[in-house]
Amino acid sequence: MSLTELSAMTKHNFNAGPSILPRTVFEQAAAAVLDYNHTGLSILETGHRTAAFTEIMEEARALVKELMGLDEDHEVLFLHGGASTQFMQVPMNLLDNKECAAYADTGVWSGKAIKEAKLFGNVEVVCSSKDRNYAYIPKDFAVPNDAKYLHITTNNTIYGTQWKQIPHTSNVLVADMSSDILSRRLKFNQFGLIYAGVQKNIGPAGTTLVVVNPRILGKVKRALPTMMDYRNHIREGSMLNTPPVFAVYVCLLNLRWLKQMGGVDAMEKLNAEKAAMLYAEIDRNPLFQGQVDQADRSQMNVCFVAKDPAHEQPFLDHCREYGITGIKGHRLSGGFRASLYNALSLSSVEVLTEAMRSFEEKMM
Numbered sequence: 380m381s382l383t384e385l386s387a388m389t390k391h392n393f394n395a396g397p398s399i400l401p402r403t404v405f406e407q408a409a410a411a412v413l414d415y416n417h418t419g420l421s422i423l424e425t426g427h428r429t430a431a432f433t434e435i436m437e438e439a440r441a442l443v444k445e446l447m448g449l450d451e452d453h454e455v456l457f458l459h460g461g462a463s464t465q466f467m468q469v470p471m472n473l474l475d476n477k478e479c480a481a482y483a484d485t486g487v488w489s490g491k492a493i494k495e496a497k498l499f500g501n502v503e504v505v506c507s508s509k510d511r512n513y514a515y516i517p518k519d520f521a522v523p524n525d526a527k528y529l530h531i532t533t534n535n536t537i538y539g540t541q542w543k544q545i546p547h548t549s550n551v552l553v554a555d556m557s558s559d560i561l562s563r564r565l566k567f568n569q570f571g572l573i574y575a576g577v578q579k580n581i582g583p584a585g586t587t588l589v590v591v592n593p594r595i596l597g598k599v600k601r602a603l604p605t606m607m608d609y610r611n612h613i614r615e616g617s618m619l620n621t622p623p624v625f626a627v628y629v630c631l632l633n634l635r636w637l638k639q640m641g642g643v644d645a646m647e648k649l650n651a652e653k654a655a656m657l658y659a660e661i662d663r664n665p666l667f668q669g670q671v672d673q674a675d676r677s678q679m680n681v682c683f684v685a686k687d688p689a690h691e692q693p694f695l696d697h698c699r700e701y702g703i704t705g706i707k708g709h710r711l712s713g714g715f716r717a718s719l720y721n722a723l724s725l726s727s728v729e730v731l732t733e734a735m736r737s738f739e740e741k742m743m
């Protein structure tokens with residue numbers, strides 16, 4: 380197949396992030412770059428203090444509240460800096476120097492969160508799956524009563540594990556949900572703080588969703604830089620400074636799409652179906668195998684390897700002929716990773732499993 384033929388064909392995008400969004404979102408976003416809502420202005424040149432944009436921000440925040448079923452106690456913010464900035468902003472706001480916070484160590488991203496938290500107080504790593512290269516979610520562990528909060532990473536994007544049960548704890552719960560937010564039903568109100576870089580399941584890169592219960596704020600003694608204090612962002616309706624206007628707008632388009640599709644309930648059903656189909660083929664196909672414990676398999680990031688490492692590159696080449704893109708594994712875990720975020724259709728998973736079957740025929 381020639382390169383032009385390849386680029387013309389339908390793509391099945393399994394990228395881990397930034398990742399696939401619905402086609403209709405791209406079309407509406409593209410139109411708004413040229414003329415936002417018949418204003419004669421591009422969304423890119425629209426001021427954030429205009430009525431046009433404040434409406435976008437308000438609707439986006441309200442839709443997050445609605446889709447997550449949040450109660451009146453929870454505030455929704457769109458911030459800058461990615462989930463990685465939350466690794467420091469969370470302990471800066473919640474943890475005093477001599478206090479302790481509990482962290483679950485389930486992969487690269489939790490490791491980074493732990494490293495940052497240590498700058499602000501004592502960190503107790505209450506469980507870790509490092510002993511088996513993060514191939515499972517720890518089950519039995521205790522959280523000290525005096526821990527200010529327990530931090531978990533609900534879905535481990537790189538290793539492909541996911542917390543199926545959110546741990547029971549009387550401590551404040553904090554979660555990095557970057558790679559599975561809005562993909563399944565959870566009792567979101569049980570969390571004191573949730574954060575997510577939006578580029579996996581909500582929108583394009585450039586903004587970070589934070590959901591926070593203000594009652595857990597304002598308790599640390601340290602002086603907080605203005606931009607780091609969540610309370611300032613809450614007070615200003617997430618417009619303390621110029622927000623990432625375009626990123627928030629594209630999030631809004633995707634949130635509207637999500638609602639139209641039936642919300643989180645519908646996504647959970649579709650995501651379960653997609654993951655079951657792909658894992659079934661991994662388990663059936665003699666050329667491949669999964670990398671993590673079955674019970675803890677992620678429905679968002681499906682990690683697997685070729686049993687014979689010599690098959691790895693030929694399979695990636697084979698996938699290109701099907702328009703499959705973005706399935707090369709993370710450099711730390713190797714093999715393959717297929718990310719099945721909300722916008723990825725069941726038919727794309729069918730194409731991937733078909734490619735796995737035809738690869739088996741080719742190799743046997």
Ligand SMILES: *Cc1c(COP(=O)(O)O)cnc(C)c1O
Nearest residue numbers: 461462463488536555557558576
């Ligand atoms: C991608 C990812 C991050 C990093 O997000 P940035 O927005 O790039 O900082 C953090 N945590 C998890 C679970 C991720 O998947």
